[in-house]
Amino acid sequence: MLSKSIFILAHQIGDRNFYPTYKKLVQNQRKSYEELKEEQEKQLRVMINFAYNNVPYYHNLFDDLKLNSDDIKKIRDLKKLPILTKEIIKQNWEDFKPINLNKMKYYEGATGGSTGTPLKYRLLKFDRFLAGALLYRGWGYAGFELGDKMAFLAGASLDVGTKSYLEKRAHEVARNIRKISSFDMGEKEMKQYVGMINSFKPKFLRGYASSIYFFAEWIEENKIDIYQPIAVFTTAEKLYPNMREKIGKVFNCDVYDAYGLNDGGLGAYECSEHSGLHIDTERSIMEVVDKDGNQIKEGEGEILATSLYNYAMPFIRYDTGDLGYIINDVCGCGRGHRLLKELVGRSVDVLVTPEGKNVHGWFFLFIFWEYCKGIKEYQVVQEKLDKIVIKIVPEEDFDKKQLDKIKEIVKGRSEGWNIEFKFVDKIERTKAGKYKFIINNVSESPWL
Incomplete structure (x- = not known):
């Protein structure tokens, strides 16, 4: 009970x-989904009205399309609007600033994602805490309760504007968590990780799905002998069937996948039925569209996000x-949510x-979160054991x-x-029109 009280107080x-x-x-x-959708569309109308009246980019866009805010009332109405890309945001950066931005409390973030296209963005303070509340609810599908002990095997600090050791330790204690780095996974480090988990x-x-899989294999x-948790949560990349099987076997527990995107506000979490990821409705709208931008109810397509509370920088x-x-x-x-059967790629x-x-x-994604000024795209290639080539498509x-x-x-x-x-004019795509932003040409990845 004490850990739960401290956890809640910290938040x-x-x-x-x-x-x-x-x-x-x-x-x-x-x-029911009908109830959730009704609440979702009510907030959509609020956001559209705000964007039109306060964000120059959207005001101009609606005027050019001869639309007004009343034309977007339902999720299906979103198809009247063009798809928003990172490139459009970067080219119109100033016009994405709400006229009342100076009155808002917000955080600044950055994303490079699996696209290799870095982008800085703003996140309203309330939207960030809403994201945390949704995350904890999603973990709850596996039995998590606020204040439960959790170990994280993911990205580590780059020591750029970081907190002191005492501040980081206080953060871990208040949230009852421990963090270990997926950026240092040699024999020595993994023995230390086992010791930490067992104690x-x-x-x-x-x-990260691949990090936990590699750890499990090792x-x-x-x-x-490793302590057996109630469940393992994977995120950030695709969880393949062989990875799920291995992780579950080694830790002797169930494995739950998740999908999240802070810049667009998306979140989806797997429950014990393992029939798909439950798509959150309270913070955003997820559209899955075909190659022509049309919404589809079933099948594979591109994922679009519309944020419902990020007034500091609305994504539509x-x-x-x-x-x-x-x-x-x-x-x-x-549960009444729509289901995302799987994330393709990533x-x-x-x-x-x-x-x-x-x-x-x-x-490298963490690096380009911080140092992305004037970088349109990037790609990191390990050509030899001791040679890393970083290709950059520069902007003005x-x-x-x-x-x-x-x-x-990196050193x-x-x-x-x-x-x-290497400065290049473009990054080569695959036949599917995508490109990998991290490539290992030295040996096969141990994760797959």
């Missing part, structure tokens, strides 16, 4: 509406760069250092000074890596 200090919002969301999960005894383990190969029909398979069915658990290669460490490709405002900092951070991960930057 209430950040936003006093957190716990009441969380309790309401937990109640919402038993509503901390977390109820849940969460991290544990099995070395015949190591935002192209996430992800592909998903949506199904027109109801889960046997009784897998990331892992790089190997000359020192023998495995470094998850999202390490590209700042070359960033390269020294990028090289410093901090491995002194043996030699870094070469």
Whole structure:
């Protein structure tokens, strides 16, 4: 009980509406899809009206299309609007600033995602805490309760404007969590991770799907005893069937997949039925569209996001760069959400250092979150064990000074890596029109 009280207090200090919002969301999960959709469309009308009256880009867009805010009342009406891309946002950056932005409390974030196209964005303070409340509700599908112990195997700090050790430790204690890095996965580090998990005894383990899979393989190969959590949560990339099977076997528990996107406000979580990921409705609208931008009720398509509360930077029909398979069915658990059967793609290669460490490709994503000024696209290629080539498509405002900092951070991960930057006009795509932003040409990725 004490850990739950401390957990709630830590969040209430950040936003006093957190716990009441969380309790309401937990109640919402038993509503029918029709009820959820009605509430979703009510907030959509509020957001559209706000965007038209306060955000120059949308005001001009609606006028050019001879539309007014009353023309977008239902989810189906969104097809009247064009798809919003990262490129459009970057080209119209100033016009995406609401006229009353100085009165808002917001955070600044950045994303590179699996598209390799970096983008900075703003996130309203309330929207960020709403995201946290939805995340905890999603974990609740597996039995999580506020304050439960959890270990994270994911991205680590880049030591850029980071908190002190005491601040980070206080954060872990208040939330009853421990963090271990997927960017340092050598023999020495993984032995330490096992020790931490066995002593901390977390109820849940969460991290990048490929990181946890690799960790599980290493544990099995070395015949190591590991504490068994109630469940494992995977995120950030595609969870393949063989990965789910291996993780579940090694940790002797169920594995729950999830999908999230902060810039567009999307979230979807798997329940114990494992019949798909329940798509949140309270923070955003997820559309799955065909190649012509038409909404589909079942099948594979591109995922678009419309944020419902991010007034600091509204995203309307935002192209996430992800592909998903949506199904027109109801889960046997009784929750009314639409289901995302699976996320298509979103897998990331892992790089190997000359020192023998495995470094998850999202390490570079974290770098380009911070140093993305004037970078249209990028691609990281490991050509040799000791050679990393970073291809960059620069824009007019590209700042070359960033390269020294990028090289410093990469060398901090491995002194043996030699870094070469190449400026190119474009990044080569695959036959499907996509491109991988992390490529390991040295050896097969150990994650798949």
